[in-house]
Amino acid sequence: MRLDKTLCWDGELTVTRHDRETGVSFIIRLDSTRLGPAAGGTRAAQYASFGEALDDAGRLAGAMTVKMAVSNLPMGGGKSVIALPAPRNEIDPGTWKRILTLHAENIDKLAGNYWTGPDVNTNSSDMDIINDTTEFVFGRSAARGGSGSSAFNTSSGVFEAMKATAVHGGLGTLDGLTVLVQGLGAVGSGVADLASQAGARLLVSEPTPSGWPGLGDAVTPLSGSMTS
Numbered sequence: 001m002r003l004d005k006t007l008c009w010d011g012e013l014t015v016t017r018h019d020r021e022t023g024v025s026f027i028i029r030l031d032s033t034r035l036g037p038a039a040g041g042t043r044a045a046q047y048a049s050f051g052e053a054l055d056d057a058g059r060l061a062g063a064m065t066v067k068m069a070v071s072n073l074p075m076g077g078g079k080s081v082i083a084l085p086a087p088r089n090e091i092d093p094g095t096w097k098r099i100l101t102l103h104a105e106n107i108d109k110l111a112g113n114y115w116t117g118p119d120v121n122t123n124s125s126d127m128d129i130i131n132d133t134t135e136f137v138f139g140r141s142a143a144r145g146g147s148g149s150s151a152f153n154t155s156s157g158v159f160e161a162m163k164a165t166a167v168h169g170g171l172g173t174l175d176g177l178t179v180l181v182q183g184l185g186a187v188g189s190g191v192a193d194l195a196s197q198a199g200a201r202l203l204v205s206e207p208t209p210s211g212w213p214g215l216g217d218a219v220t221p222l223s224g225s226m227t228s
Contacts, residue, residue: 006054011061012038013113014054017106023085024099026106027053030114031061031077037112038078039138040064041119042103042126047083057081078114080107088121100126104133112136117150120185124148155190162195175199 007014011031018025030038040061047053057079065077082103084091091099107116107130117139118127124141131137131144140146166174177200181192184206192202 003051006051009058011058015106019102022095022099025050025083026103027057027081028106029057029061029079032065033076033113035076036074037115038076039115040077040079042080042116042122043119044082044084044088044121053081053083080116097129100129101133104130107136108134151186152190154187158191159194
């Protein structure tokens with residue numbers, strides 16, 4: 001992916017930073033602040049290139065702009081990407097705290113034009129650490145005055161959308177249908193559980209053994225994939 005093409009996007013602002021000590025690159029992209037401060041979660045993941053990380057942040061920030069507008073909220077769209085040099089589960093707690101603190105510094109420098117929250121590989125505990133440095137963070141733990149994890153509500157929303165899609169497509173209910181769930185994290189595992197309860201036959205993709213829930217016969221193993 002050509003970096004110059006990735007940088008030429010229609011959003012308002014791109015902020016980047018690299019930390020030599022951890023090998024981490026930070027990206028914050030604000031797609032729009034027309035309706036209010038930009039908001040969007042912090043995603044921590046590995047990327048094949050810096051350009052891919054930039055593209056992901058821009059694409060997700062644009063989606064947040066649409067979500068905020070459709071929901072009639074006084075906020076615009078933004079997104080943070082923390083490009084990791086290693087899988088999240090291989091990063092020790094001390095290094096992870098440094099990463100989150102640096103990210104919080106980046107957010108704070110935007111002076112309220114961008115608010116963040118949990119996303120892939122980040123959670124309420126991480127938001128608490130970010131909140132030690134900046135106030136511009138949603139999804140803190142209840143102990144820190146936040147709403148806690150939004151995973152259940154997100155899973156429920158995806159599940160309701162799946163049911164509506166099945167009806168709209170003339171397929172009726174999810175009972176007996178085959179449903180593919182990519183990733184069994186906090187949201188995906190909830191979606192898989194709800195779909196299983198609705199009678200769906202599940203195909204799931206999950207590379208991390210700890211993420212495999214006890215879905216039993218509701219899961220159809222694929223050749224070469226991990227099974228429970």
